[in-house]
Amino acid sequence: MYKHLKHGEILKQWREEAEDRITPAVRRIERRVEMHQWRLLEAYREAGVSEQHLASSTGYGYDDMGRETLEKIVARIFGAEQALFRPQLISGTHAITSCLFGVLRPGDELLYITGAPYDTLETVIGKGKDGSGSLADYDISYQAVPLTPDGQVNWEAVEKTAGPRTRCIAIQRSRGYSDRASFSVKEIRDMVHSVRRICPDAVVFVDNCYGEFVEDEEPTHVGADLIAGSLIKNPGGGLAKSGGYIAGKKEWVERASSRLFAPGILAEGGATHGYMRDFYQGFFLAPHVVGEALKGALFSAAILEMAGFETTPRYNDPRTDIIQLIRLEKPEWLVAFCQGIQAASPVDAHVCPEPSPMPGYKDPVIMAAGTFVQGASIELSADGPLRPPYLAxxxxxxxxxxxxxxxxxxxxxxxxYGSKS
Known part of the structure; x- marks a missing residue:
């Protein structure tokens, strides 16, 4: 493969050294993959999964045995009382929105304790009663407590901010487009304990995107009331063509179901059309596929550090999600990095991405994503805004x-453009 690279000799040396460096961490990932795979195999066998479960329903989708069985498996694996695993959820943002509207009522407050959430939730939360159907339209208030300078929850500020209207306390596990570290499940466990002390009646919601199967447990194992995510990220295993999931305590999953479908229908309806085989197989493959993404991230961190760039997490750091951040420091390096990822994609490799304006962003953004499923974050992609320090x-x-x-x-x-090393 190196004959196709202009700088093949130095890249070959870096690759060999990077692979040696990450060997212990790769072994740890493989052990975790095997643990998750055993749990899934055990759950599938005990549920008696057979060919008939892979068939799909039409119309109203009532009495869909395959869907009901799979959702019991998902709930078991995620340590939840109940789960939804549905094609009707079009994205992680949609799943999160269903949770928030399911939990919150007029007069309630939503409090994010891990800083402001993803940009895509800004219009869901709303900034005033503008008729858009946002939380603000329903007289649901919102506050976000910034993290401390060292990236931790500011508990003093949380205690001052939370009040009798605080109905839902939200945690974003992944770093998103911020420079802070993602939060581990252990850190989320500690957050849940602290929240119970400050707001014992509040519902603890965790945006679990990018984190599934990376650690031994999920936030629902350690006390979170409700979690949500996308099936074209980790839990779909690269086979789910769309969809999202919600899992947690029965009361709150049912509230989210009422919002997603209709009160009274709850989770009983929702045809699965041609999705069930991909969902069953994708969820079964998810630990392996997540493990592959993590191995790739380890290698990327190691070789980019050898090239002189700062990476977070580093190749030998513990990980809680599949996101790798790289400080590239120059706009031309950021553009070249994303164009290289696109050129090595199985789909649209001939396309050369360029920075361009995007709604909700102050600076141009460059995005590389030659994926089989549009927007699938479990497939290789890279992006970043064109502003210092030029993070990818x-x-x-x-x-x-x-x-x-x-x-x-x-x-x-x-x-x-020259080497830093």
Whole structure:
């Protein structure tokens, strides 16, 4: 493969050294994958999954045995009382929105304790009664407590901010487009304990996007009332073509079901059409695919550090999600990195991404995503805003080999602008 790279010799040396460095961490990932795979196999066997469960329903979707069985498996694996695993949820944002509207009522308050959430939730939360159907339209207030300078929850500020109207306390597990570290499940456990002390009646919701199967447990194992995420990220295993999930305590999953479908229908309806085989197989494959993405992230962190760039997490740091952040420091390096990832994609490799304006962002953003499923973050992609310190956010990879090839291709382009090492 190196004959296709202009800087093949130095990249070959870096690759070999990077692979040696990450070997212990790769073994830890493989052990965790096997643990999750055993749990899934045990759950599938005990549920008696057979060919008839892979068939799909039409119309109202009542009495869909395959859907009901799969959701029991998902609830068991995530340590939840109940779960939804549905094609009707079009994204992680949609799943989160269903949870928030399910839990909150007029006069309630939503409090994010991990800083402001993803940009996509800004219009869901709303800034005033503008008729858009946002939370603000329903007289639901919102506050976000900024993290401390060292990236931790500011508990003093949380205690001052929370009040009798605080009905839902939200936690975003992943860093998103921020520079702070993602929160581990252990940190979320500690957050839940502190929240119970400050607001014992509040519902604890966790945006679990990008984190599924990365650690031994999920936030619902450690006390979260409700979690949500996207099926074109980790839990779909690269096979789900769309969808989202919600899991947690029965009361709150049913509230979210009422919002998603209709009061009274709850989770009883919702045809699955042709999705069930992909959902069953994708969820079963998810630990392996997440493991491949993590191995690719380890390699990326190691080789980019050797090239002189700062990465977070570092190759030997514990991980709680599949996102890899790289400080590239120059706009041309950020552009070259994303163009290299795109050039090494199986879909649209001929497309050359350029920075462009995007709604909700002050600076142009460059995005690379040559994926089989549109917007699938479990497939290899990279993006970042063109502003100092020129951060690239890379995630996913159905195989570790593809991630390695993508990063080597990106580095080959970046070396045209000179090496930092």
């Amino acid at each position: 956010y890379m995630q996913g990879g159905l195989t570790a080999s593809h991630v390695k090839i993508g990063v080597l291709t990106a580095l080959d382009r970046m070396l045209d």
